[in-house]
Amino acid sequence: xxxxxxxxxxxxxxxxxxxxxxxxxxxxxxxxxxxxxxxxxxxxxxxxxxxxxxxxxxxxxxxxxxxxxxxxxxxxxxxxxxxxxxxxxxxxxxxxxxxxxxxxxxxxxxxxxxxxxxxxxxxxxxxxxxxxxxxxxxxxxxxxxxxxxxxxxxxxxxxxxxxxxxxxxxxxxxxxxxxxxxxxxxxxxxxxxxxxxxxxxxxxxxxxxxxxxxxxxxxxxxxxxxxxxxxxxxxxxxxxxxxxxxxxxxxxxxxxxxxxxxxxxxx
Amino acid sequence: xxxxxxxxxxxxxxxxxxxxxxxxxxxxxxxxxxxxxxxxxxxxxxxxxxxxxxxxxxxxxxxxxxxxxxxxxxxxxxxxxxxxxxxxxxxxxxxxxxxxxxxxxxxxxxxxxxxxxxxxxxxxxxxxxxxxxxxxxxxxxxxxxxxxxxxxxxxxxxxxxxxxxxxxxxxxxxxxxxxxxxxxxxxxxxxxxxxxxxxxxxxxxxxxxxxxxxxxxxxxxxxxxxxxxxxxxxxxxxxxxxxxxxxxxxxxxxxxxxxxxxxxxxx
Ligand SMILES: Nc1ncnc2c1ncn2[C@@H]1O[C@H](COP(=O)(O)OP(=O)(O)OP(=O)(O)O)[C@@H](O)[C@H]1O
Ligand SMILES: [Mg+2]
Numbered sequence: 389x390x391x392x393x394x395x396x397x398x399x400x401x402x403x404x405x406x407x408x409x410x411x412x413x414x415x416x417x418x419x420x421x422x423x424x425x426x427x428x429x430x431x432x433x434x435x436x437x438x439x440x441x442x443x444x445x446x447x448x449x450x451x452x453x454x455x456x457x458x459x460x461x462x463x464x465x466x467x468x469x470x471x472x473x474x475x476x477x478x479x480x481x482x483x484x485x486x487x488x489x490x491x492x493x494x495x496x497x498x499x500x501x502x503x504x505x506x507x508x509x510x511x512x513x514x515x516x517x518x519x520x521x522x523x524x525x526x527x528x529x530x531x532x533x534x535x536x537x538x539x540x541x542x543x544x545x546x547x548x549x550x551x552x553x554x555x556x557x558x559x560x561x562x563x564x565x566x567x568x569x570x571x572x573x574x575x576x577x578x579x580x581x582x583x584x585x586x587x588x589x590x591x592x593x594x595x596x597x598x599x600x601x602x603x604x605x606x607x608x609x610x611x612x613x614x615x616x617x618x619x620x621x622x623x624x625x626x627x628x629x630x631x632x633x634x635x636x637x638x639x640x641x642x643x644x645x646x647x648x649x650x651x652x653x654x655x
Numbered sequence: 656x657x658x659x660x661x662x663x664x665x666x667x668x669x670x671x672x673x674x675x676x677x678x679x680x681x682x683x684x685x686x687x688x689x690x691x692x693x694x695x696x697x698x699x700x701x702x703x704x705x706x707x708x709x710x711x712x713x714x715x716x717x718x719x720x721x722x723x724x725x726x727x728x729x730x731x732x733x734x735x736x737x738x739x740x741x742x743x744x745x746x747x748x749x750x751x752x753x754x755x756x757x758x759x760x761x762x763x764x765x766x767x768x769x770x771x772x773x774x775x776x777x778x779x780x781x782x783x784x785x786x787x788x789x790x791x792x793x794x795x796x797x798x799x800x801x802x803x804x805x806x807x808x809x810x811x812x813x814x815x816x817x818x819x820x821x822x823x824x825x826x827x828x829x830x831x832x833x834x835x836x837x838x839x840x841x842x843x844x845x846x847x848x849x850x851x852x853x854x855x856x857x858x859x860x861x862x863x864x865x866x867x868x869x870x871x872x873x874x875x876x877x878x879x880x881x882x883x884x885x886x887x888x889x890x891x892x893x894x895x896x897x898x899x900x901x902x903x904x905x906x907x908x909x910x911x912x913x914x915x916x917x918x919x920x921x922x
Contacts, residue, residue, distance in 0.1 A: 457833055481835040488834070495830035499848050508844050511836035520844040562830075569834050 407466070408433035408573060408605045409454070415629075416449055425629030427463070431622075436599045436606040438616040438637070440648040441626035444625050447609045450626065451575050454607075455487050456480060468572055484500035484577070485512030488571030492578040494562040502512030502542060502561045505550055506533040509568025522546075528547040538611070540594060556587030563594060574598065576608040580615060592619045613642060613649050664749055712893055719901060720894035727883060731902055733797060734879035735910075737872070738865035742799040745808025745865075746858050753816030760820065760842060774817070774874065777810030782868050786877040797878030804865050804872070812861050820846055821851035852921055857915035866910045869904050 407430035414427040423446040431437055441447045452458035454465055456472060465472040470483050496505045503522040510519045510529055515522050522533070537543045540560035546605045550558060559579060566574065576595060580588030596619045598604045611618045616623060616637075623640050625633030633648065694702075704715045710775075711818035754760050755770035793799050827845040836844070847854075873881020880903060887896040 453766070457829075457834065483835075484833060491826075491830060493826055496827040497827045497848050498846050499851065500844075504844075508836070509834065510833060510842065511831060511832045511840045515837050515840055517843060518838065521848075567835075648907040 405432045407431055408465040408468060409607070410464075412464045412466075414450070414453060414465065415461045416446070416453055416458065417461050424453070424460075424463075427626075427631055429624055429631050429634065431605060431607065433452070433605050434599065434603045435490075435621045436596055436619060437607065437622045437624060438620035439607060439609045439624050439626060440611075440616055440633075440645065442648060444647075444651045445626045447626055447631060448577050450472055451489075451577050451607070451609060454575065455484050455489070462472070485569060486572045488566035488569050488574045490559075490563060490566060490574065490576040490579040494550075494555075494558040496550045496558055496562055496565070499549065501547045501549055502537060502553065503530070503533055503546040505561055506536050506564045506568050507515070509533075509536070509565040512569040533564075533568055536567040539567060540564045554587075556583050556590065559583060559587075559591050560594065562593070565638045567598075572604065574604055574606045574608075576606065578609050578611055583610060589616070595619070612650065615644060616645065617642065704713060715891070715893040718894065720892070721898045723895060724774040724898070724902075727880070727899055730880045731906055732885050734869050734873070734881070734903075735866065735906065737797050737800045737879050738804060738862065738869040741804025741869070742808050742858075742862045742865040745800070745805040746812050746861060748805070749809045749812035749816055752813040754842060756813065756817045757820045759825065759844065760838065762838070770813075771817075774810055774813040777806050778814060779810070782807040783871060783875055786872045786875050790876055791900065795876045795878075800869060800872040800877035800879055803877060804869055806846040808861050808865060811864065812857050815857040815860075816850070816854060819850045819857070823849040834917060855921055856918055859918055863907075863911050863914055866907055870907075 390422065398481070410430040411427055414423040414424055415422065427450060429573065439447050439450070449458055453460040454472070456465060456475075460473070468483070470479075472480075472483065475483055497508070501522060504520075507519055507525050507529060508523050510525075510533075514529070518526055522530060525533070534543055534546060537546055540563050542557060542560055542564065545557065546642055547552065552560060553561065559582075563579075574595065579595065580591050583591060592608075592615050595606055599606045608620070610620075617640065620637045622636055623633065623645065624631055627633075627648065633644070705711050708714065737749065745806055752770050752774055755762075755766050756774055758767070761767035761770065781865070785806045787840050789799035793802065823846060827849070828841050831841045831845055844885040869879050870881050870884075874880040874885050880899060884896060884899050884903075887893070887899060
């Protein structure tokens with residue numbers, strides 16, 4: 389894979405900035421079927437970018453290719469100054485530690501407490517039983533995890549078992565676990581999909597807060613038109629395996645985005 | 656309702672020629688096996704008559720002779736200790752074998768195949784055969800019994816531990832892998848907590864099985880109450896044999912009740 393090394397125009401109409409993520413000619417085929425057919429884009433740091441596209445258009449695949457949870461067929465990814473395709477398994481692990489991922493499912497360990505689950509995020513940089521459960525964790529790890537839980541408003545539920553929490557609370561614990569990782573870049577794959585509208589909105593607000601207050605970069609797959617418009621600075625639309633739409637959110641109108649949301653198009 | 660009522664479907668599915676041939680083969684197997692090995696009616700009748708004759712086994716057994724209850728109790732305790740020690744060691748070693756035998760956690764397909772083969776071997780060879788092998792290695796006595804129980808339990812628990820780990824939700828494990836957690840970290844923080852109830856149930860079953868098994872091991876000289884049982888039979892002390900059997904029964908029932916109680920508490 390060849391990654392771009394030069395600064396790329398990170399945003400339509402902006403000056404040259406070092407992009408935090410640059411994707412060039414990315415392709416992915418499953419069993420000969422091309423899902424991604426040459427994806428190109430670059431993101432400036434400290435922004436929230438929404439990735440939209442119809443069901444099966446390859447949004448999740450693209451997200452996974454960025455950190456090689458799915459190996460791209462060809463193309464280059466430059467992320468956080470790393471040529472991702474060239475990383476050794478060991479270096480890849482260290483790189484992944486810097487990228488926080490929020491999934492549609494919270495993917496927490498149900499039988500453990502919220503605090504233990506958050507402490508698991510420290511496995512990005514530490515190992516051993518001291519980061520397996522809160523009972524064995526060193527004091528400063530527990531304190532940091534409590535701060536992460538406080539950030540998502542759940543410090544008072546620290547010792548509650550995750551399977552006793554609601555869907556929205558669980559997703560917030562998952563975000564706290566991701567914060568414990570001390571990420572520099574956040575990838576989110578429909579973090580609001582399995583939540584009711586109100587709770588989904590709160591989760592999106594939380595993620596946008598991390599961009600606005602902590603200067604993190606966010607690439608979020610969204611399946612809700614109103615969230616796309618409310619919580620992003622820029623919108624990328626995926627269709628036929630390519631970026632078919634790329635515009636600053638203020639310039640976007642609901643009408644032209646609608647074709648990227650099949651359920652809205654059907655209505 | 657539809658205009659024409661449908662005819663009822665046939666009661667039996669047509670099995671065709673291969674089906675009839677199959678039935679015939681199974682039938683022939685059962686009949687020939689019974690003829691070759693099962694006791695004939697008159698043999699059984701004669702045996703039963705002898706059982707209840709004045710010098711017969713059944714007559715001689717009653718009343719049970721508890722005069723040596725002291726020494727027998729000590730041997731019963733030794734039997735329980737053999738079961739506990741062998742079961743404990745077996746469970747300890749079963750865990751790594753089970754981890755190596757799973758699809759998701761094994762470091763290499765070759766390692767997985769070897770681990771599965773070892774578990775299958777340990778499970779398939781009966782514990783009495785293991786006892787004879789270990790008597791050759793460490794001599795007569797409880798040590799051989801403990802080793803036999805251990806090997807049997809690696810086979811038993813190894814299989815069920817591995818199955819439990821394969822059945823856990825892969826989501827939390829994948830999420831931890833995606834942040835760069837180590838294999839050991841994933842096992843310690845996601846797999847083991849999720850499997851804990853199932854592991855406990857398997858361990859209790861293993862203990863019950865060990866107690867039942869350890870009584871028989873003495874018959875081949877591997878320590879425990881089985882030795883006394885064999886001696887009692889060999890010396891025609893059938894009344895003492897019955898006393899031993901009754902005390903053994905009490906022990907097995909006590910262990911089964913206890914472990915059943917713990918299992919119910921856990922669910
Ligand atoms: N591991 C895989 N093996 C084979 N095909 C796959 C695999 N992963 C995804 N695909 C296929 O790739 C296509 C894109 O899937 P992907 O999940 O990336 O779409 P998506 O845009 O995220 O859809 P959704 O909106 O439903 O989440 C789909 O047709 C899917 O069936
Ligand atoms: Mg998807």
